[in-house]
Amino acid sequence: MSDLPPYDSFLLVSFGGPEGQDDVMPFLENVLRGKNVPRERMLEVAEHYAHFDGISPINQHNRELLAAIKSEFEANGIDLPVYWGNRNWTPYFSETLRQMKADGCKRTLAFFTSMFSCYSGCRQYREDIIAAREEVGDGAPIVEKVRMGFNHPGFVAAMADNIQTAAKSIDVSPGETKVLFTAHSIPMGMADNCDYEKQLRESSRLVAEACGATDWDLVYQSRSGPPSQPWLEPDVLDAIARLDDEQKLSSLIVLPIGFVSDHMEVLFDLDEEAAALCQERNIKMARAASAGTHPEFVSMIRGLVSERLGLTDEKPAIGDLGPWHDVCPQDCCTYTPRRPPSPVGAGRPNR
Ligand SMILES: C=CC1=C(C)c2cc3[nH]c(cc4nc(cc5[nH]c(cc1n2)c(C)c5CCC(=O)O)C(CCC(=O)O)=C4C)c(C)c3C=C
Ligand SMILES: [Fe+2]
Numbered sequence: 535m536s537d538l539p540p541y542d543s544f545l546l547v548s549f550g551g552p553e554g555q556d557d558v559m560p561f562l563e564n565v566l567r568g569k570n571v572p573r574e575r576m577l578e579v580a581e582h583y584a585h586f587d588g589i590s591p592i593n594q595h596n597r598e599l600l601a602a603i604k605s606e607f608e609a610n611g612i613d614l615p616v617y618w619g620n621r622n623w624t625p626y627f628s629e630t631l632r633q634m635k636a637d638g639c640k641r642t643l644a645f646f647t648s649m650f651s652c653y654s655g656c657r658q659y660r661e662d663i664i665a666a667r668e669e670v671g672d673g674a675p676i677v678e679k680v681r682m683g684f685n686h687p688g689f690v691a692a693m694a695d696n697i698q699t700a701a702k703s704i705d706v707s708p709g710e711t712k713v714l715f716t717a718h719s720i721p722m723g724m725a726d727n728c729d730y731e732k733q734l735r736e737s738s739r740l741v742a743e744a745c746g747a748t749d750w751d752l753v754y755q756s757r758s759g760p761p762s763q764p765w766l767e768p769d770v771l772d773a774i775a776r777l778d779d780e781q782k783l784s785s786l787i788v789l790p791i792g793f794v795s796d797h798m799e800v801l802f803d804l805d806e807e808a809a810a811l812c813q814e815r816n817i818k819m820a821r822a823a824s825a826g827t828h829p830e831f832v833s834m835i836r837g838l839v840s841e842r843l844g845l846t847d848e849k850p851a852i853g854d855l856g857p858w859h860d861v862c863p864q865d866c867c868t869y870t871p872r873r874p875p876s877p878v879g880a881g882r883p884n885r
């Protein structure tokens with residue numbers, strides 16, 4: 535018998551985004567604190583946000599997702615109040631945990647809006663939550679994350695459905711067009727210590743299989759490191775140009791499988807930059823929607839919560855990797871930045 539209190543609440547754990555021009559720089563400073571990202575890149579991203587009056591849609595998406603989860607819980611007899619907290623913008627985790635404590639919550643199940651494991655999407659959130667619990671002090675609720683859903687049949691079905699819809703919009707079938715799955719690029723020092731690439735490749739393969747796409751690749755977007763630091767490649771724009779040079783693309787579907795909502799990185803990197811490149815090269819492009827509030831995705835979240843509540847013995851997962859762990863191992867998703875090579879002759883020789 536465990537001494538822990540029963541689960542009494544649900545927490546949506548996310549990234550946060552600016553809600554106006556004045557929020558943009560403080561938001562980016564939050565995002566980039568402790569990260570090796572050149573100031574020019576920060577200013578470049580600030581400019582992307584300016585295209586949309588400094589308003590990232592991510593907060594509104596999370597409000598909508600939270601409302602959909604609440605309805606899904608109610609429709610399925612799950613009686614848990616739902617909360618939402620962010621890493622980089624209000625409501626910050628500490629604000630939400632303080633509210634939860636005031637409401638009497640003792641132990642909560644958390645869904646992170648990251649479908650793939652890496653430092654940013656797993657360990658960093660867990661560290662943020664530990665820090666927020668310390669800030670709130672005694673009586674702050676215990677937070678436990680549900681397992682990663684990258685190979686859950688609900689996520690795969692939602693993604694496959696969104697590819698079908700995109701394909702229809704350009705009058706092709708998924709089997710007769712190139713499909714690119716995109717995810718946030720990460721530094722190799724981060725990729726080395728997690729299963730990000732492995733999960734992304736498996737999820738993309740499963741989605742492709744489910745919608746009948748046969749010609750697909752996994753590519754990356756939104757790289758933010760200095761040129762000296764290796765990040766996951768290829769970049770989506772380089773991949774489009776190369777594929778078109780090599781095999782003359784007539785059509786293309788791009789699915790941001792690595793993101794759960796169509797936030798700024800999707801709107802700018804894909805709907806502006808990739809779309810402009812495709813137009814220049816006469817490629818008929820459709821951008822498939824991310825998971826958003828797709829009913830299969832929302833039902834997956836309810837399923838992951840039900841498992842932890844002990845309402846079912848089943849842990850649905852398709853493909854080769856099986857259900858991901860419920861509790862992260864000690865060394866899960868650590869990040870050791872790779873040092874750039876030092877200039878020849880600089881410093882003391884190693885002895
Ligand atoms: C070292 C790695 C990363 C840097 C630097 C980085 C900069 C950066 N990111 C955003 C905006 C977003 N990033 C999001 C997700 C995300 N970011 C990274 C890594 C770095 N980002 C990863 C691995 C991920 C995926 C996992 C995750 O946390 O979701 C998102 C989406 C968040 C969501 O909940 O959907 C946004 C938005 C900016 C503006 C930025 C600065 C240059
Ligand atoms: Fe990011």
Ligand SMILES: [Fe+2]
Pocket residue numbers: 651652656657862866867
């Ligand atoms: Fe992890």
